[in-house]
Amino acid sequence: MAWYHTYFKGLPQKAWKQNQDDEYTEYEVDFLRDTLDLKEGSKVLDVMAGYGRHALPLADFGAQLTCVDLSSEYCEELEKISSQENLPVTVICEDILTVTFENNSFDAAYCFGNSFSFFPREDMQKFLQKISDILVDGGLFSIHTENLAESIFPNFQVRNWMPVEGNITYLAQNDYNPEEGYIEAEQTFISDSERVTLNVRQHIYTLGELNFMFRSAGLKIIGAFGNLEADPFMLGDEQLYLVAKKI
Template sequence: MAWYHTYFKGLPQRAWKLHQDEEYTEYEVDFLRDVLEIKPDSQVLDVLSGYGRHALPLSEDGCELTCIDISPEYCNELQAVVKKRNLPIQVVCTDILEYEFPNGFYDSAYCFGNSFSFFPRAEMQLFISKTAHAIKTGGHFAVHTENLAESILPNFQTRNWMPVKDDIIYLAENEYRPELGCIEAEQTFISGKEKITHTVRQHIYTLSELTFMFENAGLQVVGTFGNLEADPFVLGDEQLYMVARKL
């Protein structure tokens, strides 16, 4: 069983949510509205959606969303908000690699939140191909990652830590495994007397590799950006926003 099947619950999940910047999320949502050409009647797919920080504001535009995530805690939280506010969001709690998408149903799709590096090579190709299969011809797929090789490797850190809100401390011991193309990390979360440690693998791809996988799935990459201002991605940029069109 892959690490992400059991990671997103309890303290790590709370730390991830508290670490998010609401203002920056609003900028990302505006970016998605633009690059995905979202209209009030659009059918939009949010893959690895978490607690719906992008889907919730997008649903208020009148489009319909399908949100897929593997975490029951996140899905239950999102479902409660959807029910309370009567929003046009369908929540699917499952492993996306096992889910059968309808062919060409969605106008667009996105995967934001730095979860685009969970999968090793063969599974990553399957993930991209499944998502492409679900999008209509001419529709767009946008992804975000902070784990591109050109971002991580120039300034690779074997150890790092940071405080999180609510007195949570995050620590990581990182080892780059070149034979696997991944970072194997021991992540520790501490809050008062509570301490949780997980070993995770973040798979590191070059931009060229991702472009190849997208093209292999019938997606033409139309933009690679280093920020939400749509400046072209260059070596050393801390994150990548990539947009592709279904051929």
């Protein structure tokens, strides 16, 4: 079982949610609406949807969201809110690699929240092929990641820490495996007397490698940006916003 199957619960799940910036999330939602050319009634897949910080406002806009996530806590929260607000959201609490959809069933899809690096190369190619298969011709797919090689390696940190709102402290010990192309991290979350330590594996891709994998799956990258203002991605940019089109 992959590490991310059991990661998002308890203190780590709480820390992730509390570390999100609501105003920045609004900018990301606007970015998704624009770059995915979303309209009222558009059928959209949110991969690793979490508690729906992007899906809920997109559904409120009028898109029909299908949200896939592994965290039962996030899925229950998302189902509750979407039901209370009568929003067009379908929640699937399962691994995206094992979920089945009909081909050509979505107008657009996205994978935000820095979860794109969860998959090793073989699974990543399967994932991208699945996205390509379920998109209509000309359908759009967008990802966000802070774990691109061009972002990580110019200032690689073996150890780092940061405070999180709600009296939580996050610490990480990072070890890069160059032969396999991943970072093995020991992450620790501390809140008062509670302490949780987990091992995480993030797979690191270059933009050129992603370009090859996307094309192999029938997806053409039409934009690679270093920020939400759509400036072209450059070496050292801290994050990547990528948009691809099914060809």
